[in-house]
Amino acid sequence: MYNEQVMDHFREPRNQGKLGRYSAIGKVGNILCGDVMWMYILVERSDNGDEIITDISWETFGCTAAIATSSMVSILAKGKTLDEAITITNSQVATELGGLPAPKMHCSSLAADALNEAIYEYLTAENRPIPPALEQRHERIARHRKELEERYAGFLEKTDNQQIKGLPGSPCC
């Protein structure tokens, strides 16, 4: 069901882990849906003043596709300017992996969203204007998070697993 490229990233994930020093974290997904991604970015200015994602890493709870797409997004974003990184789309992530099975396409959205949220968090913390496209995507992610929280409200009340409460949500299933 998965192609060899996806399996390669699953076997040997790139940029996996937590950065020692980072500028922002993008958190998406929901453990109740089965996948959660945290994307860490380190943003630094180059000599000509561009803001560059000089380092990136991720921590993911999820299926094979969630792990492979996290890995691929980190490769696509590393070394890019923020303006370039903002344009990375889920279909680009899937294409770069040589395609994903149809039920797994949402994993590529989740990975691209995690990057989006990390950049959003960075610009917000820096008190900078948010580009409209980034803002729109952030609003969509926040909307889905709210829907999920409502959908799973009963489960969250029931669970004794404190670590899953209040985690950020995103479209994932």
Added chain:
Amino acid sequence: MNTRIYLDNAATTPIDSGVLDCMLPYLQQKHGNASSLHEEGRQARKAVEDARRDIAGTLDWDPRGIVFTSGATEADNLAILGLARSQPERRHIICSAIEHHAVLHSCDWLERQGYRITRLPVDAEGRVAPASVAGAIDEQTLLVSVMAGNNELGTIQPIREIGELCRERGVPFHTDAVQAVGRMDLPTQVTDLISLSAHKLHGPKGVGVLAVGPDVKLLPLVHGGGHERGLRSGTENVSGIVGLAAACRLMTEEQETHTRRMRALRDRLIDTVLTSIPAAKLNGSRSPLGSLPHIANFSFAAIEGESLVMKLDEQGIAASTGSACSSPDLEPSHVLQAIGVPIEMAHGSLRLSIGRQTVTEDIDSLLRILPGVVEQLRSMSPFKLGDG
């Protein structure tokens, strides 16, 4: 990865070589159509009728009630829909919430046609309370369908009690015994309909049985040449039927020694997993009376089951999961949800199932590999155990 370790025997089993030997002649030399008049046809007919008698003997059943089908899914469909067709005035069915989809989706379909379906809840180990069956039966009840042993958990249902009370109330009782045959004793004398499948018993895929009791009247779902006493038309799968009978014979003749051996492997598996892996939980029952000997289902906190199965596969081990990410509809297993496993734990489920070919070394290899794989996946996750 030289040798694979196959621990997904509840999904399907390899054909036993003795069973295969019985089947092979019927694929080439004795290739006749059992309905033909000539020598080749008579040979095939004899093989089919011998198999029917054999299986009837195993189940202590009248051979005339043994109906060959394409598998247990068809047998379940025939039991439920065939009975509904023959008694259209009774429009209420009782089943458990953890039946196989072949039963649940047949009931769902009838519900859309206006039937009432009672899906009985199960306890934390997956057991139906017989009293809940008694309480659900009314004058409209067409059928009670409760599986003998659950395919995900291995939990055994109190089918003797359920069968007895169905008898008292005059309601037919169906049991899907796919996982149970050859692995536990079946109270066939209080059962009206039994579904079996060959490929779960080290027989071939694509053949099964619906055992139909003398007092049950069904109407066929498949029309044609009137095979199987008109209940299931279609040229008999002769080699498959011969294989099914051989597999049933094998499993029941050696039931005691093999179940004892599988039970010991299961116990070792459960004890070691629960002690060697932090935040691991058994889903279902540990008890020898409450569980089939070959299925063990676990949940691991902060693990997603699909990636766990894929990591194990990379290490040469075949297993399965009830995780949403492994199902086409992205919903976690209805069985795990019905026994109250929290959704995040259902995502982290792993089913390991033992076969006749499984040896102690296979279980030991798994027990060596599994803790490291769980640890590796947990280390990749943003959740750390003990957070919160």
